[in-house]
Structure formats: C-alpha cells, structure tokens
Amino acid sequence: MIKFYYLSGSPFAWRVWLALEHKAIPYQKIDLSFSDGDLSAPEYLSISPRGKVPAIVHENECFVESSVILEYLDEKFTESKNVLFPSRTLARARVRQLINEVDLYLDLVSRKLMNAVFFTRQENWDPLRIIEASNRVSEELATINRRCDLFFGEQLTAADFTIFPIVKLIERLGKLAETVGGEVILGDRIEKRVSELENLPIFQKTWPPHWIEK
Ligand SMILES: N[C@@H](CCC(=O)N[C@@H](CS)C(=O)NCC(=O)O)C(=O)O
Structure with missing residues (x-):
C-alpha cells in the first residue's frame, strides 16, 4: 500500500x-x-x-x-476510471500548463505573502510589504483567471487538484492581508470553479484538519 x-x-x-x-x-x-x-x-x-x-x-x-x-x-493505477491527466494531447498539455502556472509563478508570489503574514509576528507586519505581495498574487491569479476555459472542463483533472488547495490557502492569507489594507482578487472564473469544487465529497473529506472552519 x-x-x-x-x-x-x-x-x-x-x-x-x-x-x-x-x-x-x-x-x-x-x-x-x-x-x-x-x-x-x-x-x-x-x-x-x-x-x-x-x-x-x-x-x-x-x-x-x-x-x-x-x-x-x-x-x-490505470484500473481507476478516474484519470488525472486527460488522454488527449491538447487537453493534457493544458493541465500541465496550469500546474506550471501554479508551481512556477503563483506559488512564488503566494510564498511572499505567506512570509509577510504567516511567518512574521503580527507586531512586525509591514503593511506596504503585505499590500505589494497581495497585488502580486492578484496579478498572477488574473493571468490564470483569463484562461480558465482552457484549463478546466467537465471532468475533474489534476488542474482542479492543483488550483483548489492553493486558492484556499491564498484566501486565508488574503483575509489577514485585508486587516492592513491588502486585497487579494481571485478572479470571477477561479472563484466560480473553486466554489463548485468545494462541495464535492473529496474536497470536504480532505479539508486540512487544522483549519477549523470549512
Ligand atoms: N514543489 C514541491 C513543493 C513542496 C513544498 O514546498 N512543501 C512545503 C509545504 S507547503 C514544505 O514541505 N516545506 C517545508 C520546508 O521547506 O522545510 C511540491 O510540489 O511537492
């Protein structure tokens, strides 16, 4: 196992x-x-x-x-009917593209925001740094948001399992950033996709145990 x-x-x-x-x-x-x-x-x-x-x-x-x-x-594990990467070349490339968008760009800027709010004691928070990091995260999300139709379709794929967790983390960071004037904009299409996924049983089942609210 x-x-x-x-x-x-x-x-x-x-x-x-x-x-x-x-x-x-x-x-x-x-x-x-x-x-x-x-x-x-x-x-x-x-x-x-x-x-x-x-x-x-x-x-x-x-x-x-x-x-x-x-x-x-x-x-x-090919016996499962649920695939993570579509068999069609174009669709598979787009899933990989989304993963790279997240891993090479969005992750980088969300770490800056995480360092500014999660890993800095609140009394040492620098509002300008937090606002700047929030803006960078919003910019990266906007580049994904514009192309959502390419990345997400009827079937759940690795693209969904990639975007959902990082957006949920960013939402939490965004709430903290708001307290000093930062604003994280998820984008309408990302927001829609994530809210559709949120109620599916596997997303509920795998919610991070230490996050109290769902
Ligand atoms: N590119 C890696 C990133 C993994 C990663 O950065 N994990 C973080 C937690 S979100 C970690 O283990 N951090 C502990 C450390 O760096 O000491 C992946 O996709 O698995």
Whole structure:
C-alpha cells in the first residue's frame, strides 16, 4: 500500500491527497508535524531529501514533488476510471500548463505573502510589504483567471487538484492581508470553479484538519 506523507495545510500535500481519493487508491496517510521536527528527521530525509512534503513510498520507491507524484499515480493505477491527466494531447498539455502556472509563478508570489503574514509576528507586519505581495498574487491569479476555459472542463483533472488547495490557502492569507489594507482578487472564473469544487465529497473529506472552519 502507498505510504503518503502529509502535512496539514500544505497545498502540495492536499493535491496528492485529492488525487489518491479521486482515483480511489488505497493509502496509509502519515501525518507529519513541522513543529515536532518531523520534516528534518533523518528517517524522513531518507524519503524526501529536501525535507519537504508531500512524499509517497510505493513498492519500495520514494517519490517527491507533487506534480510528479500525480503523474506517477495516474500512470501506475490505470484500473481507476478516474484519470488525472486527460488522454488527449491538447487537453493534457493544458493541465500541465496550469500546474506550471501554479508551481512556477503563483506559488512564488503566494510564498511572499505567506512570509509577510504567516511567518512574521503580527507586531512586525509591514503593511506596504503585505499590500505589494497581495497585488502580486492578484496579478498572477488574473493571468490564470483569463484562461480558465482552457484549463478546466467537465471532468475533474489534476488542474482542479492543483488550483483548489492553493486558492484556499491564498484566501486565508488574503483575509489577514485585508486587516492592513491588502486585497487579494481571485478572479470571477477561479472563484466560480473553486466554489463548485468545494462541495464535492473529496474536497470536504480532505479539508486540512487544522483549519477549523470549512
Ligand atoms: N514543489 C514541491 C513543493 C513542496 C513544498 O514546498 N512543501 C512545503 C509545504 S507547503 C514544505 O514541505 N516545506 C517545508 C520546508 O521547506 O522545510 C511540491 O510540489 O511537492
């Protein structure tokens, strides 16, 4: 059975959890704690050399990088009727494009906002830094929002499992940013897609346990 190394609140780990559930792949979820030092424990570093989540172990092989894990799961577990990557070349390229938009651009700016509000003590918050980071996040979201029709269709794909977790995290960051005048704009199409996904059972089931409200 797949061992799935998970950290609550990580959008990348959430992506893999959604994929496992969507494809109904049996797995054992191992909850790691950042504050307990689980990610830097030698045992975990032998699985995930950079001490990052998610990671999976399957058939004695270790896999890291959430987008690679999704591709692996899709290619390995072909008996599931639910695919993560469409078989048509064009549709598959567009799913990969969305993943790259998130991993190479949106993630970068959302980390700036996360550092400014989550990882800075509130008494040291710099409103200008927070507003600037909020604007950068909004700009990146706008480039995705404009092309939503290319990325999302009738079927759930890896594109949905990629956008949903990071948008949910950004919403939380945005609420904090608002308190000092920052504003994160998700975009109408992203907002619509995310709200449609939110009520589906797998999204509810995989909600980060430490996020109290749903
Ligand atoms: N590109 C990686 C990103 C993984 C990542 O940055 N994970 C964060 C949690 S969201 C992490 O493990 N951070 C701990 C650390 O860097 O020490 C992926 O897609 O899996």
